[in-house]
Amino acid sequence: MYAEDLAPENCLVIKLLRSPHAHAMIRSIDTSKAKLVPGVECVLTYKDVPQHRFTQAGQTYLEASPYDRYILDRHLRFVGDEVAIVAADTEKAANKALKLIKVEYDILPAILDYRESLDNEILIHPEEDWTESDWSHGDNKRNSVYHEDIHVGDVDAIFAECDEVLEESYHTIEDQQAMMEPFTANCWMDTFGRLVIQSATQIPFHVRRNMATALGIPKSKIRVIKPRIGGGFGAKQTAVVERFPAVVTWLTGKPSKIYYTREETMIAGSARHEMRVQVKLGAMKDGTIRAIEMHVLSNTGAYGEHGPTTIGLAGHKSIPLYGGKYEAFRFVADTVYSNHPSAGAYRGYGAPQGIFALENTVNLMAARLGIDPTKIREMNMLHEGDLMTAYNNETANACALDQCMARCKEMMDWDNKFPAKVLPNGHIRSVGVAMAMQGSCINYIDEANVTIKMNDDGFYSLLVGSTDMGTGSDTILAQMAADVLECDVDDIVAYGVDTDVSPYDSGSYASSTTYLTGNAVVKAAEQLRLNITEQAAKILECQKDEVEFDGKVLTCVRTGASMTLKDLANQLQGGSDGWLSVTAGGNSPVSPPPYMVGMAEIDLDPETGKVVPIKYTTCVDCGTVVNPNLARVQTEGGLMQGLGMALYEGQSYTDEGVNRMRNFLQYKIPTRMDIPEIEVDFRESYEPTGPFGAKSIGEIVINTPSPAIAHAIFNATGVMHHELPITAEKVWRGIQQKKQEEVQA
Amino acid sequence: MEIKVKLNGKWIVDNIDPDMLLLDFCRAHYCKSVKRGCETSNCGLCTVWLDGKPVLSCNVLAARADGHEVTTLEGLQEEAKEFGMFLAREGGEQCGFCNPGFIMNVLAMKRELDNPTDEEILEYLAGNLCRCSGYASHMRAIHKWLDSKKEAAQREDHIPENREKMLAHRLSKRTQKHW
Incomplete structure (x- = not known):
């Protein structure tokens, strides 16, 4: 059962009036006629709702996002920005009322090209009550949300000594998470006059904070329940829709719900940040990579949200891949506002953009130097024990990247297939390679806690604050608890998040669940295990270290006396000195990266530019693989999203800033007809800080397809594409342009 | 009305x-x-x-x-549960949001097609999108489920030399058939 299935019967249905302009002020708004439609409960405009700046981003303390939103604002910042909220008994009545709202707009000049945003005289957020986050160095008077400039060593000096220096600029555009369940939430008031928000969200605790801030009410007045989620991929790390039912129910006292259409999900959701990534790479003739410089400009759209935090990953989760050798790096990052829809979190969170750029450049460098691109990686890649200067100065405790490369080459039969061969029908078969990394949680910041309690008959309840967004993480966590408590996984009941009940967790994002929440589960389960033996020792009249526990029976090794867990659990229900329940958790000082290598084999038709992925092989090092089936499916799912991103997914806008990709007719995601043969394998390293040696897997898997496909196309045509998606049209144009250049030469 | x-x-x-x-x-x-x-x-x-x-x-x-x-x-609880177990064993149920529509179509396919080839399976189910699984686990589950239904049946496309033939067939007739 998902959020919409559990919405209160007969609750108000919410529909929204959206701005037709990319940048405008509301001059006047008249809702009197709309309110007359039978069944309409309320029509809310910026005049009717609390005005407190807040953010919808789901991030834990220290919050990185600027407070730059109102529930409704007079100032509209993208085509689709919300102008008014209608709540009515039926969807029909609400839609009818929408048409009767009269709005006059003062149209403002818009910034539709984010490259022109910084220090533009047009300001997207001129407001005086714009609040910057503690550490993002943004400035709303410059349209800036974030700035960073870090370096280790003197890149310019090293570049001067290099035999070859490549400078390339790449462009990745907004793409959609396209989770099958659109954004949805519903609300009601409970018996104590508190606001209950039931939401398909990855971040229940942040929804509570964000909505309390937006409504200007104490957090204690809000309860957030997360039922089953129909996919998130980061989209639901932003509270995209919660504010609408929250304000309607808070003001009317009546239950209400909102269920975005696919169109609304596409045009007013939280797509991936568009980025321009400029890479400068310096290497010696023998292939040694000595310096990497990266300048990134990111488009956060109308609101700051994940703008300050996504961009860093472009550098911090790509440059360290070559941490084995380079002597200097520099990373400069700027995130700016524009009049596009607000961007958000999407699997990979900035890393795919950076990795696309860096991996392409490394592949170009390999071609320039005449070195096999897998060899140049083997020479320069990160190894276990290396210090990652571009990654918080963490040491790679567990890294099997070299083994992943060897295995992946074997699976692809790289040595025989690289670079390309022409088939009798004129098609070209070619291969491409890329490496990737990610993190496992945000170190020092993310926080995970779990509670495990033992119930009568000896089954357990596992209360987690992290949200299973459909990845099977609740299963993984239950499996870990079962392992420690030596019971069947069915003896553990995992309970989804309810902010009134669950211990605090910063949420399911940043690849943190298996690693961070997993660690909390192991900690809590181990403590519970100790407590069980301690209680049994009292009854068996022996010392607690004399008690052996096999998951079912507790035995005193000295006297041989024993009792079942079931008996113990039931006895503890009366006259005991405390029920058995443990809460444990914490954060992590490190964020151990998983690593992977991906290789694509494509069939390219030079007559049409059509690219069909034939085979994709990948080898992942996510530490210990906790559940092989789920890890494999995570990988396969991420690869397919990555292939979509590489070949056909992406938003596009008219000159007026109107989003052209409004549904699945226009925005194509891969179907099952598009799957290549996918081979997935794992090379396990052992991460000493992870639960059972595990690291993350959820995000990294989307990172390799874009550069690997781009590389395969390069090997087939000699043209490296610098912009995603690489459509058939672009491939064809690339081939024609190259032909012309060759003729001219 | x-x-x-x-x-x-x-x-x-x-x-x-x-x-x-x-x-x-x-x-x-x-x-x-x-x-x-x-x-x-x-x-x-x-x-x-x-x-x-x-x-x-x-x-x-x-x-x-x-x-x-x-x-x-x-209305198809028993059958759906049976196939659902095959799907879950492959880890292919994931977020579950697409599963009901997908399973309805899989069960309809079973009634309509005898010994479907991989190509027929893919075409029959092409209209069922899934964003989590990458589809490969769906295929594994369908194969195992069909095999369990008819253990003796050896589908053509299980024979390796037919793979390349199938691939050629697919390349010739489609790029992105999203309907």
Whole structure:
């Protein structure tokens, strides 16, 4: 059962009036006629709702996002920005009322090209009550949300000594998470006059904070329940829709719900940040990579949200891949506002953009130097024990990247297939390679806690604050608890998040669940295990270290006396000195990266530019693989999203800033007809800080397809594409342009 | 208007708006397995059976079901559970939101096609989108489920030399067939 299935019967249905302009002020708004439609409960405009700046981003303390939103604002910042909220008994009545709202707009000049945003005289957020986050160095008077400039060593000096220096600029555009369940939430008031928000969200605790801030009410007045989620991929790390039912129910006292259409999900959701990534790479003739410089400009759209935090990953989760050798790096990052829809979190969170750029450049460098691109990686890649200067100065405790490369080459039969061969029908078969990394949680910041309690008959309840967004993480966590408590996984009941009940967790994002929440589960389960033996020792009249526990029976090794867990659990229900329940958790000082290598084999038709992925092989090092089936499916799912991103997914806008990709007719995601043969394998390293040696897997898997496909196309045509998606049209144009250049030469 | 529909084996009489969609009709009668993922007949989430044939209920007026039989996942619990176990064993159920529509179509395929080849399976199910799984686990589950149904059957495409033939066939007829 998902959020919409559990919405209160007969609750108000919410529909929204959206701005037709990319940048405008509301001059006047008249809702009197709309309110007359039978069944309409309320029509809310910026005049009717609390005005407190807040953010919808789901991030834990220290919050990185600027407070730059109102529930409704007079100032509209993208085509689709919300102008008014209608709540009515039926969807029909609400839609009818929408048409009767009269709005006059003062149209403002818009910034539709984010490259022109910084220090533009047009300001997207001129407001005086714009609040910057503690550490993002943004400035709303410059349209800036974030700035960073870090370096280790003197890149310019090293570049001067290099035999070859490549400078390339790449462009990745907004793409959609396209989770099958659109954004949805519903609300009601409970018996104590508190606001209950039931939401398909990855971040229940942040929804509570964000909505309390937006409504200007104490957090204690809000309860957030997360039922089953129909996919998130980061989209639901932003509270995209919660504010609408929250304000309607808070003001009317009546239950209400909102269920975005696919169109609304596409045009007013939280797509991936568009980025321009400029890479400068310096290497010696023998292939040694000595310096990497990266300048990134990111488009956060109308609101700051994940703008300050996504961009860093472009550098911090790509440059360290070559941490084995380079002597200097520099990373400069700027995130700016524009009049596009607000961007958000999407699997990979900035890393795919950076990795696309860096991996392409490394592949170009390999071609320039005449070195096999897998060899140049083997020479320069990160190894276990290396210090990652571009990654918080963490040491790679567990890294099997070299083994992943060897295995992946074997699976692809790289040595025989690289670079390309022409088939009798004129098609070209070619291969491409890329490496990737990610993190496992945000170190020092993310926080995970779990509670495990033992119930009568000896089954357990596992209360987690992290949200299973459909990845099977609740299963993984239950499996870990079962392992420690030596019971069947069915003896553990995992309970989804309810902010009134669950211990605090910063949420399911940043690849943190298996690693961070997993660690909390192991900690809590181990403590519970100790407590069980301690209680049994009292009854068996022996010392607690004399008690052996096999998951079912507790035995005193000295006297041989024993009792079942079931008996113990039931006895503890009366006259005991405390029920058995443990809460444990914490954060992590490190964020151990998983690593992977991906290789694509494509069939390219030079007559049409059509690219069909034939085979994709990948080898992942996510530490210990906790559940092989789920890890494999995570990988396969991420690869397919990555292939979509590489070949056909992406938003596009008219000159007026109107989003052209409004549904699945226009925005194509891969179907099952598009799957290549996918081979997935794992090379396990052992991460000493992870639960059972595990690291993350959820995000990294989307990172390799874009550069690997781009590389395969390069090997087939000699043209490296610098912009995603690489459509058939672009491939064809690339081939024609190259032909012309060759003729001219 | 008044309609009479046999929903999951039980006749229901209801007074509906003429423009009510079959999707909303099913959900209003507690068949919550029927999901809405788009409004353009692209995603397959709302697949139900109308007189035993799969239809996209977002694209069918409830009035058209007047006097007919509608089956949703709620009406096929046993079969759905059986296939669902195969799917879960492969880790392919993931977020689950696309599963009801997908399973309705898989069960319809089983009734319609004898010993389907991989190509036939993919084509039959092409309209059922899934964003989590990458589809490969779906295929593994379908293979194992069909095998369990008919252990002796050896599908053609299990023979390795036929792979390349199949690939050539696919390359010749499609790039992106998303309907």
